[in-house]
Amino acid sequence: MSINLNVPDISARPVEKCVTKLKTEQVSLFYGSFQALRNITLDIPSRCITAIIGPSGCGKSSLLRLFNRMNDLIPGAKVEGNVELDGIPIYDARIDVADLRKRVGMVFQKPNPFPMSVFENVAYGPRRHGIKNRGQLEEIVEKSLRQAALWDEVKDNLGQSGLALSGGQQQRLCIARVLAVEPEVILMDEPCSALDPVATLKIEDLMRNLSQTYTIIIVTHNMQQAARVSDMTAFLMIEPDRAGVLVEYGPTAQIFTNPKDRRTEDYITGRFG
Amino acid sequence: MCHWLNRSNKEGLATLQEQVTAATVPTTGLRRRLRLGERFIEVWIFLSGLLAIVVLLGIIAILLKEGLPIFAHTPPWKFLFGAKWYPISDPPTFGIAPFVVSTLMVTLVSTVIAVPIGVACAAYLSEVAHRKLAETVKPIIEILAGFPSVMMGFIGLALLSPLVQSAFNLNTGLCGLTAAIMLSLMSLPIIVSVSEDALHVVPKEFKEASYALGATKWETIWHVCIPSALSGIAAAIMLGIGRAIGETMTVLMVAGGALAVPVSPTDPMTTMTAAIASGIGNAVRGGLQYQALFAVGLILFILTLAVNIIAERVLERQKRKFAR
Numbered sequence: 052m053s054i055n056l057n058v059p060d061i062s063a064r065p066v067e068k069c070v071t072k073l074k075t076e077q078v079s080l081f082y083g084s085f086q087a088l089r090n091i092t093l094d095i096p097s098r099c100i101t102a103i104i105g106p107s108g109c110g111k112s113s114l115l116r117l118f119n120r121m122n123d124l125i126p127g128a129k130v131e132g133n134v135e136l137d138g139i140p141i142y143d144a145r146i147d148v149a150d151l152r153k154r155v156g157m158v159f160q161k162p163n164p165f166p167m168s169v170f171e172n173v174a175y176g177p178r179r180h181g182i183k184n185r186g187q188l189e190e191i192v193e194k195s196l197r198q199a200a201l202w203d204e205v206k207d208n209l210g211q212s213g214l215a216l217s218g219g220q221q222q223r224l225c226i227a228r229v230l231a232v233e234p235e236v237i238l239m240d241e242p243c244s245a246l247d248p249v250a251t252l253k254i255e256d257l258m259r260n261l262s263q264t265y266t267i268i269i270v271t272h273n274m275q276q277a278a279r280v281s282d283m284t285a286f287l288m289i290e291p292d293r294a295g296v297l298v299e300y301g302p303t304a305q306i307f308t309n310p311k312d313r314r315t316e317d318y319i320t321g322r323f324g
Numbered sequence: 325m326c327h328w329l330n331r332s333n334k335e336g337l338a339t340l341q342e343q344v345t346a347a348t349v350p351t352t353g354l355r356r357r358l359r360l361g362e363r364f365i366e367v368w369i370f371l372s373g374l375l376a377i378v379v380l381l382g383i384i385a386i387l388l389k390e391g392l393p394i395f396a397h398t399p400p401w402k403f404l405f406g407a408k409w410y411p412i413s414d415p416p417t418f419g420i421a422p423f424v425v426s427t428l429m430v431t432l433v434s435t436v437i438a439v440p441i442g443v444a445c446a447a448y449l450s451e452v453a454h455r456k457l458a459e460t461v462k463p464i465i466e467i468l469a470g471f472p473s474v475m476m477g478f479i480g481l482a483l484l485s486p487l488v489q490s491a492f493n494l495n496t497g498l499c500g501l502t503a504a505i506m507l508s509l510m511s512l513p514i515i516v517s518v519s520e521d522a523l524h525v526v527p528k529e530f531k532e533a534s535y536a537l538g539a540t541k542w543e544t545i546w547h548v549c550i551p552s553a554l555s556g557i558a559a560a561i562m563l564g565i566g567r568a569i570g571e572t573m574t575v576l577m578v579a580g581g582a583l584a585v586p587v588s589p590t591d592p593m594t595t596m597t598a599a600i601a602s603g604i605g606n607a608v609r610g611g612l613q614y615q616a617l618f619a620v621g622l623i624l625f626i627l628t629l630a631v632n633i634i635a636e637r638v639l640e641r642q643k644r645k646f647a648r
Contacts (some may be wrong), residue, residue, distance in 0.1 A: 149539065162530035163533045164529055165533065165534075165548060166552055175547070176539075224532070228533070228537065229536075
């Protein structure tokens, strides 16, 4: 399966590494009678960072939540069209949603560690997926915390409450918690919006490292962040009826230096939004 | 609006108040009358608050005054652990062990029945049921809390006791178990209502995080919602226990009224509350039995007070848990 984009060049990445990981075809999302997304068609390459940008309320988060079916939790949400993970439609009735969410992890806007110890936070996912052996759990917790660049800061006190950490640490704990279930895709919903600049840079570094092994999709308000970390960028906008549409999608370098659509240019140059 | 109220500059505030008063209330006479009204309400509220405390202290004082003298006749340990309650024999003996054991047994059994059902019901209302359904069902459950206890006793007498009798092959269906089942029904509403409140305030973020990690609904309820709401649920259980300990009419009607120390919940028994209610009418005012019953009341009061204080503490902790 080769990647089929509207622009040929994938900027920083060797092309053979990238296959289509996630794909949406003519996807529309409704909350009751309100249409939040219209006809979104996207191919998201594996082991890349894809940024979703756009003005507030344009459906960025809704689009992100399509990929792990978090929209299912909202009463009245309805999806039309096709979303595929590795070529398998994830809105098929036979799909086990819990299993899908194990493969497609999510980091939220506000750091949301459970009111439990650091250890229990990270071990939560593996425990739910059947790992009971203490030694094995310890191994997973250490590995995940190291991957999330948090190990050195918490290793002496894994028993402390996850809520006792600083905001940036909490967010890395949440990332470690996601890594512990060994997902293939990590969705990040404005992961740095509640963090200070130093913590933000740490998370961005972390994302670059993680993109060696994981497919990452990030929703961000911060255009510099999209430019700094992402390989691909999707620009969403609101139509007059308030539905979100995909205006342009392509390699980040191209979107930021040579956008094809006038509206993209206006947005990234700060003329609106 | 608030920032100028909080300002420590009292002078500025006073001027401001004067300006406001002067602007809205032109005549000084009217202003004085308003001030008087204000004072009256202040005093009224203060006295009402005081009254509650005075009544509580008064009750404690009377319990102590009327109850303590019995310990001159029967020493406290004999009173508590004595198995024989013969208030009108000669000489009378006052051992309240049968009542204490009955109360503990009935309360324990009713709690064991009510807690799993109550917490499960709360989890259903808070996490599974549609919001509309939950909002309809919860008030109905809460109405059950206000159901007159004599009616509950009547239902226990007429409906439940024959069932219990045949199910356990007993001589009589009027026994501790029947009372416990009725009490569990009566403490259920408070357990459901308070637990549901506690589950409801568990932040949505916790649940989302759990779902996003691939946990199922049941796993999320069991491993995230209930642990997060545990102190609130514990308080709900304590309040339920408090209700069960203090309930009188129902147990008086259906518990059987035997005076021996019960061995099994299926024995007929008399709880502390039932003992007071049935005995106080025949007791000579100021007599030994009268004093003994007051002492039972004193012990009951200490028990319920302890349960309430624990519940209060636990609820306080729940409130602080999510304030970050």
